[in-house]
Amino acid sequence: MPVLETLGGALFGAVLQVLFDKLDSHQVLHYFRGTNLDEKQLKSLKRKLMDINAVIDDAEQKQFSNSLVKEWLDEVRDVLYDAEDLLDEIDYELFINKSEAQFQSSTSKVCNFESKMIQVLEDLESLSNQKVVQDFKISSGVISGLGVDRTERVSKTTRHLSILKDPVEYHEYQSLSYAKRLRTFMPICRNYEMSIQEVISKFKLLRVLSLSYCRNIKEVPDTLGDLIHLRSLDLSGTQIKKLPNSTCSLCNLQVLKLNKCFCLKELPSTLHELTNLCRLELMETTLKKIPLLLGKLKNLQVWMGGFEVGSNESSIQQLGELDLHGKLSIINLQNIVNPCDALTADLKNKTHLVGLCLNWNFGWNSDDINSIKEREVLENLQPSKHLEDLSLIVYSGTQFPRWLSYNYLSNVVSLTLKRCKYCQWLPSLGLFTFLKHLNIDGLDQIVRIDADFYGNSSSTFESLEMLEISNMREWEEWYCMTGAFPRLQRLSVTKCAKLKGHLPKHLSHLRQLIIHDCKQLVASIPSAVEIEGVKMEPSSFDMIEHLISDTPLNYLSIVSCPSLNILINHCYHFLLVLVISQCGHSFTNFPLDLFPKLWKLQLDKCCNLQMISQGHPHNHLKSLKIERCSEFESFPNEGLFAPQLETFRIEGSDKWNSMPKNMSVLLPSLNHLYIANCPVLEWSDGCLPSNLKAMRLFNCFKLLASLKGAWGTNPSLEFLYIGKVDVEFFSGEGLLPLSLTELIISDCPNLKKLDYRGLCLLSSLEKLHLYNCPILQCLPEEGLPKSISELRIRNCSLLKQCCKNQKGEDWEKIAHIKYIEVDYEKVNIEDKAQVGNY
Structure with a gap:
């Protein structure tokens, strides 16, 4: 089997050590004496286990070359688990009776323990006397991964199981019923179907149960206490609000993980009764209170995360x-x-x-x-x-x-x-030898940072790499000590309106500088031979060029510069990333040719920007974003020539009415296109770029209408998002490219009907998502394409009723789909199986 593995010495060693520890327990010995069981059986069991332990390492080495030895080890494993089960049951009896002095067992239970002990001893005797047995039954393995190989089934000898595929099909869940002696159960997929109640009822011998991030788990049943052999329980990332009190009867539990359980506010008050608990994880889980007596568990290590x-x-x-x-x-x-x-x-x-x-x-x-x-x-x-x-x-x-x-x-x-x-003043933080990151924010009473901040030492802030100071309302003066910050790489000073003077100088390792909303600070750049990024508020773009012309600056962000002016007689060849935001009444044209090495350009909230001009091909630009530039209306007349452009995003341009020309030729590398809130925009001419893989259109009705027939021979488009379209009928015929594998239709308040003629041609469509279409009445009468394996419906109240499990009128149209989610809730896989294919 392709996903089976063999446990090595770690498994046998761990199990044998647990058995030896239990056999050395005076409680177990006391139990045998108190119930008139033969103490010699305990000694015999320990002796035989030691015989097995003596040869186990050699046998594990030989199993890879001798299949008979492998079979012998499989038999040993099973008997060791039987012995562990028996001692666990005795431990549990002791636990629930609280006190050895009060311990009493029924005759039937004592007889049951005795018969199991005799069987274990007989099995161990047989194994000890025969190093290799010719006629053993061949085992299929001890560890399985469900959902990787579709031909695979879980066998009755499987001990450790992970569910790797999402979603897992119904017949694969059915095969779990064979694994009665499962020790480890770990569904790694988040959309795991089986309820926790089913897990508990099917696998009574579990040692490790991990249901972390299984989104359907909101409650833990009282039957959890039936898993008396459980050593480790992980419910991290689930939506549980509490643990049942029966959790405290898991006497063998050693590890309990409840990380990121945001709904969980308290633990059972008797959790301290779990005397074997040694690790409790509650990271990013903020408890209102913790059990009063939890501190009695002296061997317990707690990862708490948050305490209120x-x-x-x-x-x-x-x-x-x-x-x-x-x-x-x-x-x-x-x-x-x-x-x-x-x-x-x-x-x-x-x-x-x-x-x-x-x-x-x-x-x-x-x-x-x-x-x-x-x-x-x-x-x-x-x-x-x-x-x-x-x-x-x-x-x-x-x-x-x-x-x-x-x-x-x-x-x-x-x-x-x-x-x-x-x-009113800062501590001497410069003395912190290993301090790398320092963030000072909102200290309103600080007026001056002086020599005390550095600690009056010749070596101050010697390890600091990042210094961020912000929201200092009264800060006026910064005393800059020579030689301070020798390793500083990032300096950010923001929203310090009264700060005057200069920044620290001679920051030889500075790579990023951010100055924002510091109106009285002298606009100077520290001497830094390694500087790569600057974000500040200059009065002109030329000033930035002058200050850093001798540095390898490649990132620049300019924010809130009303007088921004890009001088056309300069070439800003040093920049790779440029962000311009909230700038300039005079900033109406961005000359792309002046930035020949630029690979990322973002223009945001530039209220008077009207166009991007270009006279030569730009061979480096990979990402272009134009956002909330309301006056923007045009690209170069011949089209935007950027053969390396991969991502193109534009939104919030009320006057832009035509896409760049010849996109299929001039933008051959484009694979992601996002256009939003451009109400008058229409498609210009030609086909879409042949490598386009993903397209998102939001509130662009004219563009969507003009795209009909524009897909051309595009074989690559796989993802299409269509949002906020004011239509009652979505035909899709001639509009949707045949290569689509995922289609999302969202925020269409007047949409009533989908047309089958457009959908039926999409033979590659695998995922269909319908969001926020409140009056969408039903799915097409002819159903959905057979290729669809995932359907998600959210906030579509009428359609939700039609798709009700087995009851809605559209149920038979979707019953064949492997994964169905309605308002974030998965459709139960067993109910689907009962309906079958239509």
């Missing part, structure tokens, strides 16, 4: 007992009433916590701020010196904490100070 401090429901003190790992964001810190509570969070000793975000939520105009209390809270939230990433958000104290004022956090790589609007 509640005024009554949850206390920051709960964090003190947890072994926190990864990154943690604590929000609503204003709810801490007593600063001493922050001290009990014990963040200083969370040595495995590498990222910390401390966030208050006062709003912009709160009157109940106690700056003294908030500073004491922050002082008591001192993190570990191993911290690498720190953010302080909406901190309302007037001073930063002492632990931020000296080089205590020497390992910090990234630091963000945001909306700490009462702080």
Whole structure:
């Protein structure tokens, strides 16, 4: 089988180690004594397992050259799983009775355990006495990947299963019923069909269950507790709101992953009863509260992600007992009433916590701020010196904490100070030896950045690569220390209206410079031999050329420059990427010939721009975007000659009435075309470029009407999006290219009917999406092309009723389609199978 693999020593070693650990458990020994089972059986089991363990490595090496050895290993695997199942069941009995002293088992259950033990011992005895057995049944494998090879079926000996294909067909799901002894189940596809209840009922012996990002899972049934052998459970990315209390009966559970469960707000209160739990992941899952006694699990490592401090429901003190790992964001810190509570969070000793975000939520105009209390809270939230990433958000104290004022956090790589609007001066951040990224935003009380910021050291900010300062309302002066920022690559200063003077000089490694909304800052470029990108507000384009003529600048963004003037006697050969936004009453023409090396051009909100002029072919331009330039109306008369152009996007041009001429000849490389909100635009002449693969048309009714017959011999167009067209009847005949594989029709409020004559010719069409067509009544009477394998319908209320599962009048027209989604909900695959093909 092409997707089968063989587990190596990791499997046998892990299973054997689990068995040895359980056999050494005094609880298991006590159980045997208490139920009058033969203790000799335990010793015999351990001895036979050791015999197997002694030869397992050699057997694994020989299995690849000797099929009989491979068969013997398969038999060993099965018996080891039987032994593990038996010891798990005994563990479970102990767990549910809570106390060894109160442990009592029924006679029938004891007899059942005894018979299973005898069978396991007999099987192991047979295996130990025979290194190679001639007549073993041939096994088909231990790991399967469902949905890769369509001829493949899951066999009864399959132990580990991943579902790789999306969507998986019904008959493939049916084959799962054979795998009664499945240990691992991991559907990797997001559109997995089987319900979690089905998984639990079919696979009682699961050790690993991963249903991460299965979008149909919104609730977990109480029967989850039946999976008593489960070691690892992953429900990350699902829409669950809670876990059932039965989760706490999974006595063997070691790993629980609940990352990105945005609807999940709390965990079962008795989660601390999972004594074997050693890893709990809650990254990007913000809990309202955590179980009070979770800290009793001393071996538990927690990746929490987010914790919300509640005024009554949850206390920051709960964090003190947890072994926190990864990154943690604590929000609503204003709810801490007593600063001493922050001290009990014990963040200083969370040595495995590498990222910390401390966030208050006062709003912009709160009157109940106690700056003294908030500073004491922050002082008591001192993190570990191993911290690498720190953010302080909406901190309302007037001073930063002492632990931020000296080089205590020497390992910090990234630091963000945001909306700490009462702080009057900055700490000596230049002493942070490994600091690479520094973001200072919204510190309204800072008037001057002086020598204290650098730390009065000869080596200051020696590792800093990115410095971003923004929204500093009162900042007027920046003292620039010579030799600072020796490795700075990106400098951004935005919305600092009162800042005067110059930027730091001699930034030899600077590659990107962004200056925006700093009206009083002297417009100068630091000496930088490596600079590649500049975004600023110059008074003229010529000034930029003059300032950076000796640098390898290749990216330039010009924003809000009312007097922009491109001098026609210059050639700006240094630029590769140019963005011009919100510029110039006099900026009416963009001369493309002056930028011979340009490969990306974006013109946005240039209110008086009317045309792009060109006298020579442009052999480098690959991307052209013209957005919200309301006066734009023309390209060169002969057409736009850009043989390397791949992406062409234009939107919001009310006066543009004709596409560039001769596109099929002058734009041979074009493969993506996007046109939106150009109401008077029409197709000019000729065919579309032969390599065009994707086209999006939105609110361009005249263009769409003029395209009829314009596809010519285009064999490449695969994707077509048509949006906001004011029609009642969509024919498509002569309009839709035969090569289409995906068609989206969206935002057509008056559309009532689709015509079969246009759709039936699309023999390659695989995906049809119908969005926001509220009065679209039904599908064509003749049905849809047989080639369609995916149908998505969203916000089409009348059509939704017609396509109801087995009940709607259009159901038989779509029952053959493999994947159907209506308003983000998938149609149940079993119900579809019952209907069958029509």
